[in-house]
Amino acid sequence: MPKPYPEEFRQDVVRVARNRGPGVTVEQVATDFGVHPMTLWKWMRRADIDDGSKPGTTSQESAELRKRVGGSSCWSRRTRSCAGPRPTCRRHIFRERIYPLVKEPAGDGVPVTVACRVLKLAGQPYCRRLDQPVTDAMLEEAYRANALFDAHRDDPEFGYRFLADEARGAGAVRADRTAWRICRDNRWWSVFGKKRGKGRKAGPPVHDDLVRRDFTATCANRLWLADITEHATGEGKLYLCAIKDAFSNRIVGYSIDARMKSRLAVAALDHAVARRGDVDGCILHSDRGSHFRSRKFVRGLDRHRMAGSIGRVGAASDNAAMDSFFSLLQKNVLDRRVWATREELRIAIVTWIERTYHRRRRQASLGRLTPIEFETVMTTPALQAA
Numbered sequence: 001m002p003k004p005y006p007e008e009f010r011q012d013v014v015r016v017a018r019n020r021g022p023g024v025t026v027e028q029v030a031t032d033f034g035v036h037p038m039t040l041w042k043w044m045r046r047a048d049i050d051d052g053s054k055p056g057t058t059s060q061e062s063a064e065l066r067k068r069v070g071g072s073s074c075w076s077r078r079t080r081s082c083a084g085p086r087p088t089c090r091r092h093i094f095r096e097r098i099y100p101l102v103k104e105p106a107g108d109g110v111p112v113t114v115a116c117r118v119l120k121l122a123g124q125p126y127c128r129r130l131d132q133p134v135t136d137a138m139l140e141e142a143y144r145a146n147a148l149f150d151a152h153r154d155d156p157e158f159g160y161r162f163l164a165d166e167a168r169g170a171g172a173v174r175a176d177r178t179a180w181r182i183c184r185d186n187r188w189w190s191v192f193g194k195k196r197g198k199g200r201k202a203g204p205p206v207h208d209d210l211v212r213r214d215f216t217a218t219c220a221n222r223l224w225l226a227d228i229t230e231h232a233t234g235e236g237k238l239y240l241c242a243i244k245d246a247f248s249n250r251i252v253g254y255s256i257d258a259r260m261k262s263r264l265a266v267a268a269l270d271h272a273v274a275r276r277g278d279v280d281g282c283i284l285h286s287d288r289g290s291h292f293r294s295r296k297f298v299r300g301l302d303r304h305r306m307a308g309s310i311g312r313v314g315a316a317s318d319n320a321a322m323d324s325f326f327s328l329l330q331k332n333v334l335d336r337r338v339w340a341t342r343e344e345l346r347i348a349i350v351t352w353i354e355r356t357y358h359r360r361r362r363q364a365s366l367g368r369l370t371p372i373e374f375e376t377v378m379t380t381p382a383l384q385a386a
Contacts, residue, residue: 007276008255013033013043014043015346015350016029016033017040018047030039033354034372049292058305112127116301124270127207129239141182145182148160148164148167148179148183148188149188150170151187153169158180158190159171159189163183176198193296202220208310209312209318210283211318213318213320215246217245219247220245220247220378221247221279221282222247223246223283223285224252224283224285225243225284225286225322226241226268226286227286227287227326231334232339233339233342234338234340235258238258238339238345239257239259240255240256241255241264241265241268241291242322242353243269243284244325246321248375249363249365251357251358252272253272253274254353255267256350262290262291262295266294269300269304273304280305280343282307282311284306284308284309285319286308286310288312288313290303292310329349332356333352357371358372359372
């Protein structure tokens with residue numbers, strides 16, 4: 001069974017189809033992006049329902065319904081006991097909302113046992129909830145937060161570690177991690193904060209340089225190159241993280257967002273894996289940017305059983321093959337005009353990648369073939385030989 005297309009890719013194709021020029025059909029857009037026309041029509045119909053322009057069940061409502069029907073429980077499979085004292089799971093939240101419905105009929109003379117039986121609730125937990133509306137865990141959490149707040153009010157310049165030390169001196173013993181969680185939830189930060197600006201050194205590499213400027217691959221999904229670029233619009237900057245297969249120079253995955261967070265690189269990686277399939281042992285080479293060194297991105301590489309590779313600091317040639325793609329994008333799309341909105345630039349980037357770069361722009365390094373043609377020619381004989 002083929003893997004589903006990534007959600008971001010679906011949305012981009014729908015955007016291009018909706019904003020297509022005069023004389024351009026939906027079938028042509030589907031061909032440019034390599035999807036079946038009926039699939040694109042389904043995506044557009046689903047987008048119309050989600051936007052409210054057509055009647056039907058939205059994607060969010062369908063996901064919520066699936067959670068209600070087959071949602072995961074908060075109860076441990078081994079101990080069959082609740083995973084935590086705080087009311088954060090669905091079962092706890094359900095109880096907090098349904099218990100008042102038991103108390104209201106009780107005021108009209110309806111026995112508690114009858115109300116609990118109708119609402120399918122156990123009577124003993126409800127009685128314990130009435131006897132102790134505030135649990136010991138909630139009370140202890142309040143005492144901890146109160147001690148930290150007193151320390152923060154007296155010394156606003158202290159960070160969470162100093163606040164934890166002050167609270168310990170007052171007799172409220174807790175771990176630094178607990179103090180950090182309480183300060184984060186209540187936004188009790190030091191007034192000084194962290195100094196940000198120029199002159200910061202690049203962080204340590206989390207991977208070795210496995211490429212050594214050799215950007216060649218004998219087959220697909222053996223070596224990927226990744227990088228991030230940005231461009232200004234009338235609404236602010238737009239960031240693009242792209243991943244290129246060194247075998248065919250094809251952009252196997254990308255993600256576009258208004259903010260440059262670690263999730264931008266993670267989304268591009270998930271996009272590439274979803275479209276390519278078997279990537280075991282593939283090397284992903286990048287620069288030493290913080291997004292490629294983040295925990296989420298490293299976990300993503302481990303989850304897909306890929307190997308990471310990072311170049312040196314300030315050595316542009318260590319990722320020159322990816323920079324060449326961004327240079328083409330800069331000349332052909334980004335610098336062609338002034339972009340008023342992020343939406344316009346996003347549609348232009350996606351259209352140029354999927355329609356022009358992949359299927360129309362022939363490359364000398366590929367024998368005057370496009371990336372799609374090169375992969376088709378080079379893959380078909382291998383399949384026939386197998």
